[in-house]
Amino acid sequence: MKDQVVLITGANGQIGTALIPGLQKIYGETNVIATDIRNPKAEVSRFETLNILNDKALTDFIVKNKVTQVYHLAALLSSKGEEDPHFTWSLNFNAYLKLLEIARNNAVEKIFFPSTIGVYGPTTPKINTPQNSSFIPSTVYGISKITAELWNEYYRNRYGLDIRGMRYPGVISHETRPHGGTTDFAVEIFFDAIEKGFYNCYLKSDTRLPMLYMPDVLKATLDLMHADASRLSTSMAYNIFGFSLTPNELYQEILKYIPKLQIDYTIDHRQKIAESWTETIDDSLARNDWAWQPKYDMPAMVSDMITKMKN
Numbered sequence: 001m002k003d004q005v006v007l008i009t010g011a012n013g014q015i016g017t018a019l020i021p022g023l024q025k026i027y028g029e030t031n032v033i034a035t036d037i038r039n040p041k042a043e044v045s046r047f048e049t050l051n052i053l054n055d056k057a058l059t060d061f062i063v064k065n066k067v068t069q070v071y072h073l074a075a076l077l078s079s080k081g082e083e084d085p086h087f088t089w090s091l092n093f094n095a096y097l098k099l100l101e102i103a104r105n106n107a108v109e110k111i112f113f114p115s116t117i118g119v120y121g122p123t124t125p126k127i128n129t130p131q132n133s134s135f136i137p138s139t140v141y142g143i144s145k146i147t148a149e150l151w152n153e154y155y156r157n158r159y160g161l162d163i164r165g166m167r168y169p170g171v172i173s174h175e176t177r178p179h180g181g182t183t184d185f186a187v188e189i190f191f192d193a194i195e196k197g198f199y200n201c202y203l204k205s206d207t208r209l210p211m212l213y214m215p216d217v218l219k220a221t222l223d224l225m226h227a228d229a230s231r232l233s234t235s236m237a238y239n240i241f242g243f244s245l246t247p248n249e250l251y252q253e254i255l256k257y258i259p260k261l262q263i264d265y266t267i268d269h270r271q272k273i274a275e276s277w278t279e280t281i282d283d284s285l286a287r288n289d290w291a292w293q294p295k296y297d298m299p300a301m302v303s304d305m306i307t308k309m310k311n
């Protein structure tokens with residue numbers, strides 16, 4: 001097999017930070033190039049500044065480094081993306097479409113595309129959300145991701161580009177605080193519980209959302225990227241699901257470890273976004289095509305988060 005060179009865009013975010021070590025283990029530290037527009041908070045063996053809005057810089061980077069795989073994590077999330085919808089579209093969609101074109105012209109073999117539960121909308125079935133359904137997203141983040149999913153399928157069918165994607169639910173992790181999303185509460189509550197013993201939640205206590213714990217996110221991502229291409233029936237993005245929770249259920253579970261934790265609720269604009277999403281997800285296509293199976297349920301996730309964060 002020829003040496004792989006892996007480019008990660010938006011590498012300083014919640015998923016990139018956790019994914020870098022896994023990719024380094026597979027491909028070697030020098031073959032994984034983490035990029036972002038800002039410097040990373042922790043030391044990364046190979047990091048370069050890269051603005052994906054600059055097509056020329058992106059092309060030069062891919063050619064110079066002979067990149068063979070891209071994990072394209074750069075994007076603005078659901079809440080932050082609403083502040084400037086046109087800019088969000090440029091970053092989340094236009095830059096991605098450019099990347100697809102650069103990839104097919106420069107021998108990039110594989111692309112990982114993170115999609116989201118943000119592609120679901122008020123017309124999507126809320127329980128056991130099917131792989132294909134009515135998707136009329138309520139945010140520009142969701143619109144940009146579902147449009148990109150269609151282009152993934154187009155590029156695969158027309159040009160044979162190997163693109164693999166999944167619709168991440170809310171991602172829970174302890175490495176960094178997430179930024180700009182609607183599901184951020186499920187991470188913030190742990191940080192604030194440990195640092196302050198108090199959390200002010202911006203969603204109503206009974207808002208149910210689908211989630212996935214980072215070890216399962218990493219496993220899903222790497223398993224999908226290493227699955228036999230002939231087994232994959234979609235390039236759009238696979239539904240995946242771990243468990244669902246409400247802020248109150250999460251609070252009650254954390255109380256078992258931090259009995260003094262207090263919670264208050266100050267609802268903001270993110271409530272409306274959360275209500276347009278779904279509660280549980282049918283991920284049987286991922287289970288059938290590449291044997292996806294999550295390991296963590298809500299109690300196991302909370303126990304592991306508290307142990308890791310207290311350490």
Ligand code: SER
Nearest residue numbers: 077078116181182183
């Ligand atoms: N975590 C994302 C958000 O809340 C959803 O994919 O925007």
